[in-house]
Amino acid sequence: MTVATSTALLEVVDVHRRFGGVHALRGATLSIKHGGTVHALVGENGSGKSTMLKALAGQLQPDAGTIRLDGEEVEFSHPTVALRRGIVTVTQETTLAPDLSIAENIFMGHRMERGRLGIRWGATSRRAGEVLDRLHLELDPNQIVRRLRPDQQQMVEIARAISMDARVLILDEATSSLTDDEVESLFAIVRRLRDDGVATVFVSHRLSETFALADEVTILRDGSTVEAGPLEDYDRTSLLGAMVGREHEEPPVRPEFRSSESALLSLRGVSVPGAVQEIDLDVEPGEIVGLAGLVGAGRSELLGAVFGLYPDRSGEIRLAGESIRVRSPRDAVDHGIGFVPADRKGQGLVLTMSVRENLIMAASCNRPRMLRPSASAELPVVDHALATMRIRTASPNAAIGTLSGGNQQKVALGKWLAAESKVLLLDEPTRGVDVGAKTEIYRLLGDAADSGIGILVSSSEVPELLAICDRIVVMFRGRVMATLGREEATEAAITRYGTGHE
Amino acid sequence: MSSIENTPDTSTDTAAASAPARRRAIAWDGFARYGAVLILLIVLFIVLSLTQPRFFTKANIENLLTGVSILWVVSLGMTFVVLTGGIDLSVGATLALTGIFLSKMVNLGIPGGVVFVMCILFGALVGGLLNGVLIGRIGLSFFVVTLGTMVGLGGVVSLWSNTRTTYVDSSFINAIGINRLLGIPVPIWIMVASLLVALYVQRSTYFGRDVYAVGGNGDAARLSGIRVSRTLVAVYAIVGGCAALAGAIQVGRIGAASPEVGGDLALNAAAAVLLGGTSFLGGVGGVSGTAVGVLFIGTLQNGLGIAGVSSFWQQVVTGVILIAAVLIDRIRQSGAFRGRSRVLTTEQPSAAGA
Structure with missing residues (x-):
């Protein structure tokens, strides 16, 4: 550390x-010695990062342990307590009121009042302008927030943090919906704040961002701090190794895909107004095709269009050469198309039901509804899925909510394998699952492809696509920018096309 | 190599090991959800039997049961609606309407048995085509739609009946309300039969599963190929059919079709379903709990009546117990909420749980 101070910030x-019964934090430690640093907090999903940040923000209280600010023990019993002490969190989703002005948003929690009822509008606007100037943001304080780009909204959140005299700024996955250019301008601001003496705690699932921005790092694993120190002591491999607690395993490389020149799923001129335009795309049997692009590039909408989610979809969908009519999810299911949505809990699974009922849901959707579900027909299918997919559950009748994220995701995928789907559409197939389960899901997708299923998978994690896909389609603003084969597909190429460059 | 035990694999095993306990907590038609009310019902029953000599007599128990038979039948149907996350406010109006329909058909000279079947089909059609289509197919809010049909059908009832009570002279219909079969009043037989059918549909058909899936997570159900709108149309048709069956019992019991019946039926049925542990958010609960809820309301009414307590007190007590039941559920949930939030954010702590 550069400056030796007796008490840490x-x-x-x-x-x-x-x-x-789950011990989310078990002796976690984080020490930010002084202001003017960017401190990365890294760890796998489930390592306790979110819990730690929530404790810092006063959103939950630890069962044991202490938090000290300037050497003084503090108790953040409520989010406002942490805010008053200058700890401000900015997350991926902005907490701005979209129909109010930038100035109103900045001073929402600490309005400049005149008497009991009045608000000093002039002063509010002027002070907001000062804060924006300090961040070198050229925004009109009176502009309505809804009209801003996502990164600009993110900046307004940071401006609000500054206006509260933040000493510690927590960026919790704040970059995940921003383009590279936007991330860069956000980083510029964070660096400016660092020079002003603000400490930043930075959490991002993109390691490259961590290396680009942070000075120090604390590594969490299984709820405890395993290592901490200057980031320059680490490279990608050693950092991943420390996070996982063993040698980082790169997912198995798929053998070269040999094109059979026969498309299983063909899209011709598929459009959804306002989301995707004129998409042509082919998936061969046994092929895994990736969809890359920024959040908002239309990847999810394209998958949804194929699955019949949008009545205003135009264009043609062909299955094994024949044009099919897909006007509802049920139509898609009847044609042997399966869809694993990104929002597992909101759309993928019925959390109030059992593992068995979730697994068999798609396979049994065309049975006559007044029939009795037959255990002798269902259980072999369910047992087979549990065994081949290595789904860890106490019993097939256990509530799906008792499973870990990775095992839940396997069930969300498994219901389509049980339904013997021919085409699988997956949106963010490993969101919120730990590294071990990720590798298993990659293996399952590989096995599914080997059995002749055509797979179209959308992901915002480029390394994931590079690991599992035979071909990657890069989208930007609803259009296909490039289709990259194995050799052409690199992180740099995908980033270039994904941000709209030719 | 101590880190080996911290691999995610071990953690998922830990999560699975705690599964039986969690499973019990989430089991949907579980005893746990209506156990408290059942115990309260038994206590109430015993206290009334010991303190009120006129309570535990064959005549009074028959009276109690036939008294709640209408609420019972409607509440069973209502349970399916509530399981999908909805509620049908129009059951009272449907009951009155089907009663008028029944009297008109009988007066046309159609045989009672035929009219009875027609009446139930009519109720199912009204429920399915009005509420079901508007809610399930068009996607309007169940509250707005059934509030609208409640008011609208109420008007139709008055217009069609000229606000006059019509006597129904049909031995078949009267038998439904009054006669005995093997020494037991027919309405009690209808209660038993309707509970058995409801239990079968709920537990032993794909349709029953669909109802839970639609209420548990309509989006996930739709994305799994389940026909959500068809399921919704069906549950509103079921409750309509149940209201019509209750309407027939009502007409049979008083021997006449009155436009003034069914006023507070929807809310009483909702109270019974809630007391029985079915979640108003949908996806959790079941008809056996509803049966307990109805019996509780019926026993309270009957017992307090015998004890000479004003029926207004009975309303007060029902209201208090209803809120208390929900409050207890909430407290239990908030205990489970820490556990639930753990489950909902499994990717966060589960790996940490190793």
Whole structure:
């Protein structure tokens, strides 16, 4: 450390937190010695990062352990307590009121008042302008937030943090919906704040961003801090190794895909107004085709269009050469198309039901509804899925909610394998699952492809697409920018096309 | 190599090991959800039997049961609607309407048995085509739609009946309300039969599963190929049919079709379903709990009546217990909420749970 100070700015010491039977934090420690640094907090999903950040923001209270600010023990019993002490969190979703002006949003929690009822509008606007100037943002304080780009909204959130005299700025996955250019301008601001003495805690699932921005790093694994130190002591491999607790395993490389020149799924001129335009795309049997692009590039909408989610979809969908009519999810299911949505809990699974019922849901959707579900027909299918997919559950009749994220995701995928789908559409297939389960899901997708299923998979994690796809289609603003084969597909190429460059 | 035990694989095993306990907590038609009300019902029953000599007599128990038979039948149907996350406010109006329909058909000289079947089909059609189509197919809010049909059908009832009570002279219909079969009043037989059918549909058909899936997560159900709108049309048709069956019992019991019946039926049925542990968010609960809820309301009414307590007190007590039941559920849920939020954000703590 450059400056030796007796007391650290912010210290989290030996914090524990249980959720029911799960020990989410078990002796986690974080120490930010002084302001003017960017501190990365890294760890796998489930390592306790979110819990740690919530404890810092006062959104939950630890069961044991202490948080010290300037050496003084503090208790963040409520989010406003943390805010008053200058700890401000900016997350991926903005918490701005979209129909109010930038100035109103900036001073929402601490309005400049005149008497009991009045608001000093002039001063509000002027002070907001000062804050924006400090961040070198050329925005009109009176502009309505809804009209801003996502990154600009993110900036307004940071401006609000600054206006509250933030000493510690927490960026929790704040970059995940931003383009590279936008991320860069966000980073410029964070660096400016660093020079002004603000400490930033930075969490991102993109390691490249962590390396680009952070000075120090704290690594969480299984709820405890395993390592901490200057980031320059680490490279990608050693950081991943420390996160996982063993040698980082790169997913198995798929053998070269040999084109059979016969498309299983063909899209011709598929459009959804306002989302995707004139998409032509082919998926061969046994092929895994990736959809890359920024959040908002139309990847999810394209998958949804194929699955019949949008009545205003135009264009043609062909299955094994024959044009098919897909006007509802049921039509798609009847044609042997399966869809694993990105929002597993909101759309993928019925959490109030059992593993068995979720697994068999798609396979049994065309049975006569007044029939009795037959255990002798269902259980072999369910048992087979549980065994081949290595789904860990106490019993097929256990509530799906009792499973870990990775195992839930396997069920969301498994219901289509049980339904013997010919085409699989997957949106963010490994969102919110840990590294071990990720590798298993890649293996399952590989096995499914080997059995002749055509797979179209959308992901915002480029390394994931590079690992599992035979071909990658890069989208930008609803259009296909490029189709990259194995050799052409690199992270750099995908990023270039994905941000709209030819 | 101590880190080996911290691999995600181990953690998922841990999560699975705690599964039986969680499963019990989430089991949908589980006893746990209506156990408290059942115990309260048993206690109430015993206290009334010991303190009120006129309570535990064959005549009074028959009276109690036939008294709740209308609520029972409607509440069973209502359970399916509530399981999908909805509610049908129009059951009272449907009951009155089907009663008028029944009297008109009988007065046309159609045989009672035929009219009875027609009446139930008529109720199912009204429920399915009005509420079901507007809610399930067009996607309007169940509250707005059934509020509208409640008011609208109420008007139709008055117009069609000229606000006059019509006597129904049909031995078949009267038998439904009054006669005995093997020494037990027919309405009680209808209660038993309707509970058995409802239990079968709920537990042993794909349709029953669809109802839970649609209520548990309509989006996920739709994306799995389940015909959500058809399921919704069906549950509103079912509750309509149940209201018509209750309407026939009503007409049979008083021997006449009155336009003034069914006023607070929807809310009483909703109360019974809620007391029985079915979640108003849908996807959790079941008809056996509803049966307990109806019996509880019926026993309270009957017992307090015998004890000479004003029926207004009975309303107060029902209201208090209803809110208490929901409150207890909420407290239990908030205990489980920490556990639930754990489940909902499994990717966060589950790996940490190793």
